[in-house]
Amino acid sequence: MNNAHEVLLRKVEQLEQFRAEVQAICEDGNHRIKHTQLQMCGFLDGLRLKTMKATQDAPEEPTEPSIEAEARVIYESWSAQPGFRPWVDGGNSAMQDKARVEARRGLEVAG
16 A cells, blocks of 8 residues: 555544544434534534545556566467466466566556
8 A cells, every 4th residue: 555545544533533523423412503514523524424435546566466467478478488377376486576577666666
């Protein structure tokens, strides 16, 4: 997880806690401005939804399966080399490891 994503998650947690506090006030019924408080609850719900959507849209770090898939593409591009062997899922040959390193490097540069 990247730092921006973690910051957004903390903000969502803070908003949810603040919303719960406001909701408790809204449901109390001892306040003259209950209508205004209910409007604030609606506003906070909307704000919370926007923040949650932003966290879902946040770019994620490359996952291991995407690195593995990219490594396989790189590895298979070497098929013309002498001694080439087909890709083995979860294999640990030196060439597969080299392909994984290149895939990670490529995804880091692209990201």
